[in-house]
Amino acid sequence: MKQEYTITVYTENHIGLLVRIATIFSRRKINIESLNTSPSEAEGIHRFTIVIVETEEVVRKLARQIEKQVEVLKAYYNNNEEIIWQELALYKVPTAQIAEKVKVERLLREHGARAVVIRNDYVVFETVGHREETDRLVQVLAPYGLIEFVRSARVAIIKESRGFHEKLREFEQAEPMGELIENEFLNQQKEIFSM
Amino acid sequence: MAIATATQVSNPLPQADIANITGSKALLEALIAEGVETIFGYPGGAIMPIYDALYDYHDQLKHILVRHEQGGIHAAQGFARSSGKVGVVFATSGPGATNLVTGLADAMIDSTPVVAITGQVYAHLLGTDAFQETDVINITSPVTKWNYQITDAAEIPAVLAKAFYIARSGRPGPVLIDITKNAQLQLFAYSGYQKCNHIRSYRPKPIIRKEYIEEAANLINAAEKPFVIFGQGVILGNAEKEFTNFIEKGGLPAAWTILGLSALPTDHPLNMGMLGMHGNYGPNVLTNDCDVLIAVGMRFDDRVTGRLDKYAKQAKVIHLDIDPSEIDKNVKATVGVWGDCKETLPLLTQLIESKSRTAWIQRFKDHDAEENKEVIFAELHPDTPVMTMGEVIRNLNEISGGDAIIVTDVGQHQMVTCRYARFNQSNSNITSGGLGTMGFALPAAIGAKFGAPERTVVAIIGDGGVQMTLQELGTILQTEVNVKILILNNHFLGMVRQWQQLFHDKRYSFVDIASPDYVKLAEAYGIAAASIESRDQLNDALSKMYHHDRSYLLEVNVGKENNVFPMVPQGCSVSEIRLK
Numbered sequence: 001m002k003q004e005y006t007i008t009v010y011t012e013n014h015i016g017l018l019v020r021i022a023t024i025f026s027r028r029k030i031n032i033e034s035l036n037t038s039p040s041e042a043e044g045i046h047r048f049t050i051v052i053v054e055t056e057e058v059v060r061k062l063a064r065q066i067e068k069q070v071e072v073l074k075a076y077y078n079n080n081e082e083i084i085w086q087e088l089a090l091y092k093v094p095t096a097q098i099a100e101k102v103k104v105e106r107l108l109r110e111h112g113a114r115a116v117v118i119r120n121d122y123v124v125f126e127t128v129g130h131r132e133e134t135d136r137l138v139q140v141l142a143p144y145g146l147i148e149f150v151r152s153a154r155v156a157i158i159k160e161s162r163g164f165h166e167k168l169r170e171f172e173q174a175e176p177m178g179e180l181i182e183n184e185f186l187n188q189q190k191e192i193f194s195m
Numbered sequence: 196m197a198i199a200t201a202t203q204v205s206n207p208l209p210q211a212d213i214a215n216i217t218g219s220k221a222l223l224e225a226l227i228a229e230g231v232e233t234i235f236g237y238p239g240g241a242i243m244p245i246y247d248a249l250y251d252y253h254d255q256l257k258h259i260l261v262r263h264e265q266g267g268i269h270a271a272q273g274f275a276r277s278s279g280k281v282g283v284v285f286a287t288s289g290p291g292a293t294n295l296v297t298g299l300a301d302a303m304i305d306s307t308p309v310v311a312i313t314g315q316v317y318a319h320l321l322g323t324d325a326f327q328e329t330d331v332i333n334i335t336s337p338v339t340k341w342n343y344q345i346t347d348a349a350e351i352p353a354v355l356a357k358a359f360y361i362a363r364s365g366r367p368g369p370v371l372i373d374i375t376k377n378a379q380l381q382l383f384a385y386s387g388y389q390k391c392n393h394i395r396s397y398r399p400k401p402i403i404r405k406e407y408i409e410e411a412a413n414l415i416n417a418a419e420k421p422f423v424i425f426g427q428g429v430i431l432g433n434a435e436k437e438f439t440n441f442i443e444k445g446g447l448p449a450a451w452t453i454l455g456l457s458a459l460p461t462d463h464p465l466n467m468g469m470l471g472m473h474g475n476y477g478p479n480v481l482t483n484d485c486d487v488l489i490a491v492g493m494r495f496d497d498r499v500t501g502r503l504d505k506y507a508k509q510a511k512v513i514h515l516d517i518d519p520s521e522i523d524k525n526v527k528a529t530v531g532v533w534g535d536c537k538e539t540l541p542l543l544t545q546l547i548e549s550k551s552r553t554a555w556i557q558r559f560k561d562h563d564a565e566e567n568k569e570v571i572f573a574e575l576h577p578d579t580p581v582m583t584m585g586e587v588i589r590n591l592n593e594i595s596g597g598d599a600i601i602v603t604d605v606g607q608h609q610m611v612t613c614r615y616a617r618f619n620q621s622n623s624n625i626t627s628g629g630l631g632t633m634g635f636a637l638p639a640a641i642g643a644k645f646g647a648p649e650r651t652v653v654a655i656i657g658d659g660g661v662q663m664t665l666q667e668l669g670t671i672l673q674t675e676v677n678v679k680i681l682i683l684n685n686h687f688l689g690m691v692r693q694w695q696q697l698f699h700d701k702r703y704s705f706v707d708i709a710s711p712d713y714v715k716l717a718e719a720y721g722i723a724a725a726s727i728e729s730r731d732q733l734n735d736a737l738s739k740m741y742h743h744d745r746s747y748l749l750e751v752n753v754g755k756e757n758n759v760f761p762m763v764p765q766g767c768s769v770s771e772i773r774l775k
């Protein structure tokens with residue numbers, strides 16, 4: 001069954017890596033719904049957060065292909081139940097509309113939007129949440145002259161994760177240590193996340 | 196930066212030994228430190244500083260000037276496959292670099308360790324569409340195991356160390372290093388070369404898990420009809436001995452993919468032949484009859500499996516591979532044994548029971564007898580007026596005794612050669628398997644000879660493929676490298692014609708290909724040559740070619756419309772293999 005999966009990739013900071021990771025998807029004609037790169041909890045280690053809609057089998061294979069890249073330390077994948085995630089959205093609305101129609105302000109407040117910039121000509125609001133919520137607010141605002149809208153990529157925290165610090169120390173050993181269970185997908189094929 | 200963290204720089208040279216040298220010189224020092232002796236290459240503007248430095252290194256580094264960069268990289272591949280070492284190729288920026296792409300893709304899919312060095316425009320010109328600038332890093336990312344652009348000479352030692360380590364470790368593959376011209380010219384404080392043996396983000400070998408070895412052994416011990424299929428992993432892992440011990444102890448019949456060919460001697464009693472589309476009858480049919488299928492260092496290519504949803508469905512599958520992403524990729528493994536088969540096979544051998552399995556092996560022999568009756572005998576001992584490719588190979592076997600390195604191109608002659616050529620020792624079959632690159636054989640044979648100078652190298656090529664990289668005759672002319680070129684001329688793009696005959700109602704669309712006078716052509720390049728048409732000339736002509744003390748080109752005109760059988764038609768299951 002296809003569903004949303006979030007792939008979390010811990011990598012070195014290497015210039016060509018984004019292309020290498022992106023082509024793993026494009027080569028298989030798989031659309032990337034969202035992609036974010038950022039630092040991670042471990043110093044010098046980058047974290048890619050990639051969202052796709054696929055079956056678990058396909059995602060598992062993709063994770064293996066990603067991990068095969070020389071600069072990738074680890075790739076994990078999780079369904080939405082296993083993560084906490086957020087997306088940020090910005091909405092630019094004409095100030096006149098806000099001023100005139102009290103209703104608009106009430107709508108914004110109901111959706112948890114916060115004003116980031118207030119000018120004579122426009123106001124920029126921000127929401128943080130899940131896609132469905134931001135999408136709903138876009139629909140609500142559309143009749144009032146939404147000038148610009150943008151939504152960020154998903155960022156996600158893995159509920160069960162104990163972070164990458166310990167894992168990184170293991171990777172730094174020249175000889176892989178016994179506890180570094182590389183065969184975890186065979187080991188625990190049912191249990192999707194293991195660390 | 197990744198480089199700084201990745202390579203452990205141990206005992207740097209004392210301050211007094213730090214010298215200012217150019218990036219180009221540092222590159223050549225790196226090659227020497229990695230044991231490189233032979234480079235295949237072609238110069239040009241953006242790589243001139245490296246060539247200038249090479250001028251002073253001619254007694255340490257032998258540079259083979261090829262006639263086209265594609266020839267250069269195929270030669271490096273041939274070198275790597277005959278010698279087991281890393282092949283090295285140089286090319287200039289722009290067209291030089293793009294000419295490498297086919298060879299990189301070929302080396303990637305066939306896991307061949309190659310380091311390609313390309314020149315690049317000055318760093319300050321990157322992205323300006325400068326003369327002969329191409330974005331070679333992005334062009335080659337999908338077809339390299341790793342690639343990196345150097346813009347500062349100080350990076351050269353560590354990056355080269357990483358390049359060689361990555362190319363040869365784990366599942367080998369091609370690495371491309373692009374060096375801007377300023378970095379080649381730049382003087383920097385060189386403090387020596389340290390080999391790389393660890394990159395923190397890179398695990399060339401997965402950890403071996405004993406439980407899976409035990410599970411695999413239990414499956415094999417309980418099996419009535421176990422069947423081993425093996426690929427190039429055995430050769431790349433240097434595990435021929437371990438593999439032979441394994442199948443001998445278990446009494447396990449074994450069949451090979453064309454990249455696994457020569458890992459097990461042709462005459463070995465457990466060698467059941469070739470898998471796949473034009474493979475042998477028994478191995479294909481019995482894949483769908485065995486109860487445990489043991490795949491060693493192979494990747495279940497579609498040319499091997501035929502229709503996947505009808506492939507070995509009855510069997511439990513044990514898959515040994517060094518590359519974790521191969522396990523479960525095409526065929527779901529009951530037990531996946533991750534690791535280098537050089538290490539996993541002996542562990543498995545310890546745990547399996549010694550058996551002979553005569554009745555099961557007899558099944559292969561029965562199929563073999565049928566294939567012999569229906570296909571092989573007529574191919575090897577034809578009563579037709581025209582020669583068959585198979586009889587040429589049979590004659591060659593008698594002359595070589597199975598001791599030659601055989602390099603094949605792509606097409607019917609490749610399949611026939613793989614089916615019928617004899618091999619006594621490993622690293623002897625060099626062919627473009629995964630990519631199926633026509634034009635591979637001639638340059639790869641040149642490289643193979645440099646990689647194994649003591650051996651006789653025979654390139655077997657079709658009349659189509661030979662015309663793709665014919666220019667490398669010039670490399671033979673200049674280097675006087677001794678390769679035997681055997682053209683099996685059927686006056687068609689034979690393999691495509693066969694498909695047009697069988698699957699497109701014999702609508703021969705652009706497969707009728709004319710050839711030059713190969714004898715004259717060879718002579719123009721100073722290569723002795725002959726062309727024959729009749730059977731009574733065959734043995735003498737082959738013998739003359741084989742024993743000639745220099746390169747030799749022999750054209751054998753064979754039947755125009757002969758087909759390669761057996762055949763698993765595309766989209767069919769392996770057990771639907773056709774004998775005619």
Ligand SMILES: Cc1ncc(C[n+]2csc(CCOP(=O)(O)OP(=O)(O)O)c2C)c(N)n1
Nearest residue numbers: 606607608631633657658659660688689690
């Ligand atoms: C570079 C390249 N182009 C096209 C093909 C498709 N192709 C596969 S086999 C073949 C025919 C080869 O003809 P020839 O070299 O005469 O060998 P034969 O099959 O007759 O032995 C062709 C065109 C290919 N494999 N590689």
